[in-house]
Amino acid sequence: MSLSALKTAVAERIPLPPGWRGKTLEEQLPIHLKTWIWALGGTPAVLFIVQVVTGVLLTFYYVAQPMHAYESVRQITFGVRFGWLVRGLHQAASQLMIVAVLLHMIRVFVTRGYRRPREVTWVIGVALFLLTLGLAFTGYALVYDQLSYWATTVGTNMIAEVPVVGPPMLYMLRGGADVNPQTLTRFYNFHIGVIPTIFVVLIAGHILLVRLHGVAALEGDRRADAYPFFPDHVLREAAVALVVLIAMVVYVTAVPPELGEKADPNLTPSHIRPEWYFFPSYRWLKIVPLQVGLWTSVAFVIGMFFWPWTDAVLERIVPGRRVGTFVGIGFWIVTLVLLLWEAFS
Amino acid sequence: MDSAANAVPRASGSDRREFVADLVLSAAGIVGLGGLATRFLQYLYPVVPPEQVIEVAAGRRDAVPANGGIVVNLGVGHVALVDAGGELRAFSAVCTHLGCIVKAEPTDHHALYCACHGGMFDRQGEVVGGPPPRPLPRYPVEVRDGQVFVKVIVRPPVLTA
Numbered sequence: 001m002s003l004s005a006l007k008t009a010v011a012e013r014i015p016l017p018p019g020w021r022g023k024t025l026e027e028q029l030p031i032h033l034k035t036w037i038w039a040l041g042g043t044p045a046v047l048f049i050v051q052v053v054t055g056v057l058l059t060f061y062y063v064a065q066p067m068h069a070y071e072s073v074r075q076i077t078f079g080v081r082f083g084w085l086v087r088g089l090h091q092a093a094s095q096l097m098i099v100a101v102l103l104h105m106i107r108v109f110v111t112r113g114y115r116r117p118r119e120v121t122w123v124i125g126v127a128l129f130l131l132t133l134g135l136a137f138t139g140y141a142l143v144y145d146q147l148s149y150w151a152t153t154v155g156t157n158m159i160a161e162v163p164v165v166g167p168p169m170l171y172m173l174r175g176g177a178d179v180n181p182q183t184l185t186r187f188y189n190f191h192i193g194v195i196p197t198i199f200v201v202l203i204a205g206h207i208l209l210v211r212l213h214g215v216a217a218l219e220g221d222r223r224a225d226a227y228p229f230f231p232d233h234v235l236r237e238a239a240v241a242l243v244v245l246i247a248m249v250v251y252v253t254a255v256p257p258e259l260g261e262k263a264d265p266n267l268t269p270s271h272i273r274p275e276w277y278f279f280p281s282y283r284w285l286k287i288v289p290l291q292v293g294l295w296t297s298v299a300f301v302i303g304m305f306f307w308p309w310t311d312a313v314l315e316r317i318v319p320g321r322r323v324g325t326f327v328g329i330g331f332w333i334v335t336l337v338l339l340l341w342e343a344f345s
Numbered sequence: 346m347d348s349a350a351n352a353v354p355r356a357s358g359s360d361r362r363e364f365v366a367d368l369v370l371s372a373a374g375i376v377g378l379g380g381l382a383t384r385f386l387q388y389l390y391p392v393v394p395p396e397q398v399i400e401v402a403a404g405r406r407d408a409v410p411a412n413g414g415i416v417v418n419l420g421v422g423h424v425a426l427v428d429a430g431g432e433l434r435a436f437s438a439v440c441t442h443l444g445c446i447v448k449a450e451p452t453d454h455h456a457l458y459c460a461c462h463g464g465m466f467d468r469q470g471e472v473v474g475g476p477p478p479r480p481l482p483r484y485p486v487e488v489r490d491g492q493v494f495v496k497v498i499v500r501p502p503v504l505t506a
Contacts, residue, residue: 150445154461157444161478168390175391177500182391266418268445270460286462290442290478 028226042237043100054090064188069144088252113216119308138191149263280338414449421499429468435486442477
């Protein structure tokens, strides 16, 4: 069969509409995208793929039972061939994914890419950010060492403080009143089943909307030049992905993953601390009453979801002064101060 | 398939019949799927066993130092035993803030300390520092032949491995 015959045969079986390449792969992108900072949106997606691959590999050895979970992680880390690499990459990618999502969000925030008509893209993005934190939290619980166990206890207890729906939600999440054998099974399910499934659907929606709307024009940029998505932009994204992958492998080889002491439900360790990305809320909970901490966190999340509309209202009240941007920068600074305060205390 | 160009105008009676049929079918779909979703949620919601009050031996009275305290794991929960000028008191050792186990750390200021967020409780179980919203629940305690007995409230776990 000649190449052209093969092409015809494939085109007959997969009848893509004429001109599809121009609308998808060869879409023209505004020239401002041709800087490295605009290649960050694809990085979380690449890291998500790394998480799927390494995560699937981890499930071959991980046992989601309190009696065996810790031992299975120990086996992966110190026994299985290249287990340290797989677990290390999974861990490093989870941290980098939060960094990448945050950088992407800050970029969209500062350039106000969320404005009409792209509000839904932003809302899905916020949901993806929260799910990323959810994946980090549930994944951390699976390690089942002391810090992981107590982080799970503390983190889930917060839910119980929500009036009316809190206690039943906590029951549902933990599979009982306290952190118990069912909790690990449920967290494992959330981590590898429920959240990733929702995640994939939302990523698809996010990317679809980005492509349907086209890339937002950069305020103040009058250049009319354009360049194609494929191969130019894809190559740039691929270069970023490659650098990230190499950096991760080098890091994990230099600093292989560790494992703390086995979880002991009878003993809360003296120096307990969540992972760095929960430092701001951890410090916040230490300095304010519980209900205040809870409701300000809820308000913060709602504020993020509705930010495109809030910013539009602020713009209408005080036009042209970018009040919203300053409000947002204020929030970022508070978050950063809380993070550093906890990190250096 | 209908399109604007070749749609056939229909009598209003048949329009109404079709609308009612669509309405009934949609309602049946929503009710059916909703019912199924409710059953799935019920499946996920763990069976809540009733709370029980049981008396548990919690070690020797002389294990609790004068004006000090200890935290004991009773197998059914953690209890803090505190000596306040010779009087023995028992509290739940689960911090009311976010559920960590408190430690006995007798000072002039407080008797129990939670390492998670810095909660402090005095010899009455009252909050004297940090973010906990409520005092520690107090349990009835008795000493018989030098042995401490605490009546604790327990909720058996749903499933044990």
